[in-house]
């Protein structure tokens with residue numbers, strides 16, 4: 001199974017998160033994940049790991065054309081000229097020839113420059129530096145503003161999404177618009193979530209781990225999780241999970257862990273800004 005965007009872009013059921021995967025060890029972890037079957041990798045200017053993730057892509061032995069390398073434009077680079085240069089620098093830093101998927105990392109609404117940043121992403125796509133463009137942490141009003149100003153909708157919105165914060169409305173809106181929902185912190189950073197009774201019960205019923213139960217919940221609801229793991233054994237565990245089918249009752253039971261203030265660190269894109 002894959003996810004398909006309004007543009008026809010298809011993405012796999014799972015990708016590799018890479019926050020804190022940096023340097024040689026980070027590159028090794030990315031190379032191991034790709035060799036083990038991952039095809040979509042995340043990264044960001046602000047993770048200071050575009051070079052390491054790209055090195056992992058090159059060293060994985062997987063054909064470059066099969067890999068989807070993601071990066072994100074930082075808040076400090078939203079204005080036209082800084083955005084143009086930052087995107088060029090990101091592409092050059094990777095040495096991959098192009099970035100497959102570039103996202104605006106945060107809308108930073110009070111800065112008021114995300115539409116300008118979006119125009120820079122459109123321009124980078126037209127120049128062949130970037131193949132597909134999307135956003136991260138965008139609320140419905142931010143998506144509307146992009147569409148009104150440019151007529152171009154993102155192919156992806158990467159948002160915080162896990163059982164404590166199931167994002168029912170965002171998922172439905174994205175599905176209606178053909179925007180693929182990528183989930184960050186999909187396993188709740190491997191915290192308390194994984195010992196919730198409802199999750200350990202589902203895991204026991206299927207003979208899988210609690211992490212796999214959470215990732216299967218993502219697959220059932222149509223979100224594309226990006227679990228980060230530096231460990232090849234856990235990478236493989238996570239990759240196998242999206243093939244597990246949960247019952248409707250199990251999905252509902254896990255979703256019932258959701259709460260209005262379920263964000264792990266309270267990072268609400270309406271007010272939180274990152275540069």
Ligand SMILES: NC(=O)c1ccc[n+]([C@@H]2O[C@H](COP(=O)([O-])OP(=O)(O)OC[C@H]3O[C@@H](n4cnc5c(N)ncnc54)[C@H](OP(=O)(O)O)[C@@H]3O)[C@@H](O)[C@H]2O)c1
Nearest residue numbers: 017018019042184185186187188189190211227228229230
């Ligand atoms: N767009 C944004 O604003 C934004 C914000 C946050 C994150 N992200 C992206 O989303 C990715 C994922 O989010 P995240 O890193 O915050 O959290 P996460 O993927 O929910 O959790 C990562 C943690 O889970 C552990 N882990 C992974 N697989 C496991 C397993 N099978 N069993 C037990 N523990 C396991 C990892 O440790 P090991 O490495 O030791 O396995 C790591 O400590 C990030 O890496 C980043 O790429 C994006």
